[in-house]
Amino acid sequence: MRDPAPRRLRRAAALLAALVALLLVPLLAGPARAQDAGAALARMATEQFAQIEAGIADLTASGSPLALPALEALADGRLYYSPDKSVFIKQADGRWIDARTGAASAADPASPKPVRLNNRVRRALEAALGSLSLMNPDPAKRLAAAEAVVKSRDAAALPAVEAALAKETDPRIRKALSQAKAATTIFLDTATESEKVAAIETVAGRGDQDALNLLGAVRERGTPILKLAAETASAGIERRLALLNGLQNVWYGLSLGSVLLLAAIGLAITFGVMGVINMAHGEMVMLGAYTTFLVQEFLRTRYPALFDLSLPIAIPLAFLVAGAVGVALERGVIRFLYGRPLETLLATWGVSLILQQTVRTLFGANNREVGAPSYMAGSFDFFGLTVTHGRLWIVVFAMAVFACLLFVLKATSFGLKMRAVTQNRRMASCMGIRTPWLDAMTFGLGSGIAGIAGVALSQIDNVSPNLGQSYIVDSFMVVVFGGVGNLWGTLVAALTLGIANKFLEPVAGAVLGKIALLVFIILFIQKRPRGLFAQKGRAVEA
Amino acid sequence: MTFRVTSFLAGAAVAAGVTLASFAAQAQDTIKVGVLHSLSGTMAISETTLKDVMLMLIEDQNKKGGLLGKKLEPVVVDPASNWPLFAEKARELVQKDKVAAIFCCWTSVSRKSVLPVVEELNTVVFYPVQYEGEESSKNIFYTGAAPNQQAIPAVDYLAENEGVKRWVLAGTDYVYPRTTNKILEAYLKSKGVKPEDIMINYTPFGHSDWQTIVADIKKFGSAGKKTAVVSTINGDANVPFYKELGNQGVKATDIPVVAFSVGEEELAGIDTKPLVGHLAAWNYFQSIDTPENKAFIEKWKAYTKNPKRVTNDPMEAHVIGFQMWVKAVEKAGTTDPNAVIDALIGVTVPNLTGGYSAMMPNHHITKPVFIGEVKADGQFNVVWNTPAPVVANEWSPYLEGSKDLIADWRAPLSCGNFNVKTGKCGGAGK
Known part of the structure; x- marks a missing residue:
């Protein structure tokens, strides 16, 4: 082991040199640098991706203040070039800036073409922007820039990283910067082996997938000592990730389970409580999704600022639309068929086809785009677990709908009457409850909740006329497994099936996993025909 | 009397939802073209567009004076994304409607369902979607991509x-x-x-x-x-x-x-x-960005009256297939299937990307990638x-069972699965 003191000294000296260089660069060679930047920009005025990539590297290396705006414009697709090799930045207000001078362009460019990107150029661009934004006043941008360097491992960014590290005060960004420095050091030819081993340890401190990627690359082509260090470090990370994996499966299962719950809970009312086999249940879900689409279209054209409110607005509307269709279905078809399950099944199946084709005629057979409001998009990191916002909200939403429904059934007069009718229709009728009216309302409630489910499903699935079909079988499965007529059973069944599915999927694959679950449910129903939570008592026999 | 019978038949056919075309003209005055694409069910999402393209192409051809001096008449049927129904509808198109060619299908399973019927009844079929290869039929012309x-x-x-x-x-x-x-x-x-x-x-x-x-x-x-x-x-x-x-x-x-x-x-x-x-x-x-493509996109947007409609690959395949069929019928001077099938091989038409596509003896076309x-x-x-159009390998050279097979539907060989090892027509079997 070498004495650490001289190393620290040497590094400080290097840092100082880098700083001095960085400070001197603009002073010393302003015009010369601008010329470099101009030449680099001219290189980018081409169709050839390799030339554009080289241009980006030249532009970054030029250190010119013109580099950052030009590269940012390139990333946004606002960088244009003319056949005469001049390069322009198009501004949001449609005006043009000459990229080589940074001043407004005297005349509009002749036949401008956008500088094209492909993935290779985009990668080079991300790395370049990373090293250029390290000194950005915005801390979020600095953090993103440091992360970009970790990913790109661009050795050219090292001086900038070291300079930024010396100035940085935010501990989080400091950590990211030191990891960025380590990530580039690992692949530096000039770094010594012990420096690289230290760098491996720093990178391993991240303990995430990115670190594993980096270490994987070291294991591919490092020296034996480095390989050993990388292997030890990645073994530690892998243990951590394996633990996380279990947690991740539970979370995915919860999220799948809450989707199943949403789809099935309306059916738990119409099928579970009323005993109507409603094959058009999936189409109620679809109607809810299309309601969301219409709300979004309306907001997009009239009030674009309110777009984020589209889902809260769509929820009551979807409930009303699907609920109204449900009431109409009950009054128009189902009430003539009570006590004849087979006819009900066929009639509602027919209704489901009619609804599908109606929607297809009205909206076309293609998928409709339903956007995600800002709070539903993206993901966040929860101790190394990627949790997507959309899924998180859907879990919360499913639980909220469940709680509301439970409240309606247990604590309102409507719920009381509903339970009375299902337990003993004639007695309830004798007590003055209008049973036909109540049937219609109950069916409307179940359908309306399916409509609400449609709002949530529009965020994760296709909004097409076929949306409902893919959920109808799963919904029946959940209700039957949970025990007909029991809301809690539906909850437990949905979550159980969701989690079981997600633990089976990595082992058996998506197709076999689903088959295995179906077989399990068939066997389970043989043993316990009334499901997990069977209703007991005289009401069942009646 | 004849008039009454015809109009009764026409009424029945319309009522059955079988055809969209009017029966103003007598049957012998038109050449009928079968359009067999799902307009309902799961596949409607993709296939409805192809139906619209076919109607547009046929309308266009009629504006140019039709084919062999006759007007073209589209016969649109809906197999409803139901695979066995594809076979039934194909039979109906050939036997009842007497169509000269069928433009058909999206999924491979629907093509496989139609295949025995069209081979039995000897019809010309154009299939416009990229598929897995490993097939070459005398009656099917594959205008989509092979692997x-x-x-x-x-x-x-x-x-x-x-x-x-x-x-x-x-x-x-x-x-x-x-x-x-x-x-x-x-x-x-x-x-x-x-x-x-x-x-x-x-x-x-x-x-x-x-x-x-x-x-x-x-x-x-x-x-x-x-x-x-x-x-x-x-x-x-x-x-x-x-x-x-x-x-x-x-x-x-x-x-x-x-x-x-x-x-x-x-x-x-x-x-x-x-x-x-x-x-x-x-x-x-x-x-x-080619003039042909620009013209096609404009025509499509005008035809569908929707400035946001997009175009896609299988649509181009139908454009190519339809042009090839028109050219082959003109070359043969008849719509007789055997003559058209022979005439189709070697037909070359411009595609929409600035090049040409040729129908090869394996019933697949050359395509740029x-x-x-x-x-x-x-x-x-x-x-x-790719710098030049690619010729399709209908039988993949990378698979054990098919690497020795070739398809060539020209006269002496006339075989869809000729085994170059055994020198026999009939696949990989020994």
Whole structure:
């Protein structure tokens, strides 16, 4: 082991040199640098991706203040070039800036073409922007820039990283910067082996997938000592990730389970409580999704600022639309068929086809785009677990709908009457409850909740006329497994099936996993025909 | 009396929803063209567009004076995404409506269902969708891409330009992805890719919960080698797949996804901003800037009266197929199937991307291959293309059972699966 003191000294000296260089660069060679930047920009005025990539590297290396705006414009697709090799930045207000001078362009460019990107150029661009934004006043941008360097491992960014590290005060960004420095050091030819081993340890401190990627690359082509260090470090990370994996499966299962719950809970009312086999249940879900689409279209054209409110607005509307269709279905078809399950099944199946084709005629057979409001998009990191916002909200939403429904059934007069009718229709009728009216309302409630489910499903699935079909079988499965007529059973069944599915999927694959679950449910129903939570008592026999 | 019978028949046919065309003209005055695409059910999403294209092409041809001095008359039937119904409807088109040619199908299973019927009744059929190959019928003309006209160039592009070393082959669980992935796996292994660097994953139709699979792909891509996903995921399952990719932050610069079934039409239902840079391989893109394509897009938008309508690859295939059929009928001077089938081989027509496509003796056409990257507006940015049109390998040279087979429907050979090893017509069987 070498004495650490001289190393620290040497590094400080290097840092100082880098700083001095960085400070001197603009002073010393302003015009010369601008010329470099101009030449680099001219290189980018081409169709050839390799030339554009080289241009980006030249532009970054030029250190010119013109580099950052030009590269940012390139990333946004606002960088244009003319056949005469001049390069322009198009501004949001449609005006043009000459990229080589940074001043407004005297005349509009002749036949401008956008500088094209492909993935290779985009990668080079991300790395370049990373090293250029390290000194950005915005801390979020600095953090993103440091992360970009970790990913790109661009050795050219090292001086900038070291300079930024010396100035940085935010501990989080400091950590990211030191990891960025380590990530580039690992692949530096000039770094010594012990420096690289230290760098491996720093990178391993991240303990995430990115670190594993980096270490994987070291294991591919490092020296034996480095390989050993990388292997030890990645073994530690892998243990951590394996633990996380279990947690991740539970979370995915919860999220799948809450989707199943949403789809099935309306059916738990119409099928579970009323005993109507409603094959058009999936189409109620679809109607809810299309309601969301219409709300979004309306907001997009009239009030674009309110777009984020589209889902809260769509929820009551979807409930009303699907609920109204449900009431109409009950009054128009189902009430003539009570006590004849087979006819009900066929009639509602027919209704489901009619609804599908109606929607297809009205909206076309293609998928409709339903956007995600800002709070539903993206993901966040929860101790190394990627949790997507959309899924998180859907879990919360499913639980909220469940709680509301439970409240309606247990604590309102409507719920009381509903339970009375299902337990003993004639007695309830004798007590003055209008049973036909109540049937219609109950069916409307179940359908309306399916409509609400449609709002949530529009965020994760296709909004097409076929949306409902893919959920109808799963919904029946959940209700039957949970025990007909029991809301809690539906909850437990949905979550159980969701989690079981997600633990089976990595082992058996998506197709076999689903088959295995179906077989399990068939066997389970043989043993316990009334499901997990069977209703007991005289009401069942009646 | 005759008039009354005809109008009664016409009324019955219209009432049955069988045909959209009016029966103003007598049967012998028109040449009937069968359009067999699902207008309801799961596949309506893709096939309705093809029906519209056919109606537009036929209308266009009639404006130019029809064919052989007669008007063309479209006979549109709806097989409702129901595979056995495809066979029934094809029989009906040939025997009852006496159509001269059928433009048909999307899925391979519907083509396989129609195949024995059209061979028995000897009809000319045009099939416009990219498919898994391993087939050549005397009566079917394949205007879509075979695997070597789409999948293999895409893999080559990724290996050469993106330096991809690790491959995820993800597909929906049915015949096209399974066969394509088998070919790709054999191809990659022949290029020296190790088995542990290939991950194959199948999902059911309409799969909507992609959390686990996307997480698996992320993990698979973390082994230090550049990883890409080759997706044969079918239409409907793509939207949730891409949404999950976007949400979990898998960017095209980290793990690019190249898709064979995602075109302009499919992207119309997604917010494409998180998908920028993911790839698709086709033989046509709407964004290709040629005068022919521009004229076609304008005509299509005017015909559908919708300035937002997009065009896609199978539409171009129908454009090519229809032109080829028209040319062959003119060459043969008759719509007699045998004459037209013979006349079709060697017919060359301009495609929409500035080149020409020729019908080869294996009943497949030559096609240029384009690789496009998704742009933020849902269109594609062409980043690579083959220098010249590619001839289709209907029998893959990378599969054990088919590498010795060739198809040649010209006179002396006239065989769809000639075995060059045994010198016999009849497949790989000994």
